[in-house]
Amino acid sequence: MGIKFIKISVCYFVVGICLGMYMSMTEKFDFTPVHVHINLLGWTAMTLAGLIYVAFPTAAETTLAKVHFWLHNIALPIMMIGLAFLVSGVKSAGPAVAVGGTLMVLGIILFAINILKNVKN
Template sequence: MSVSNNFLRLGALSALVGMTLGVWMGANQDFVLRPVHAHINLLGFASMMLFGLFYRSFPAAARGWLPMAHFALSVLGFLILMPSLALMLMQKPVFMPAMIASEIGLVSSMLLFVIIVFMATMKKDEPAAA
């Protein structure tokens, strides 16, 4: 299974979860979790979909251990951040150290992505076949 497909699937699932949370908040007029809703939509949907589309556009960039590390750090950070942020917003910061670690992991995953993007886009284009 490709890293592109994995990011695209996670992005689509995140959109569903983020939208469902938004509908629930609106129906209950309880907006305490709006930062979680925003993070699910931004980190989960927008970022994961963009990562997937990048790897789809640059298939060579999806090879090797860097993209796998990028995916692992992104997913792990995302899956730890969302519930720990929700608990913090509900005045139960029991997972604050995990939340901080997940944020560091997410920034690290973005650093890996920046490196991957630069490596993929700095390669010289091969001459077109005549």
């Protein structure tokens, strides 16, 4: 699972950086929250999770790791698309942000449980 996390995190990194470049070129920074969350939750958090899973393969082989991977990668696009609409003035996009955010929190809680349970000396 570690390598999968690292590889997909690079995709989020490219998306986040391209969004940042777009905002810089147009001098319109409305999507800053989207840019920040994609880079933090997509690039940074997933890379770190991947590195932890590479370092501790016992944790990476669990069902918790697989569920974490899928929850993270379902939640982030839902949350970021919703957030992009929300900051663009579409108030009805709030539930998408809430659903994506809730799924993200659940995935991260499962990650924490997995690490606390399966990472040992």
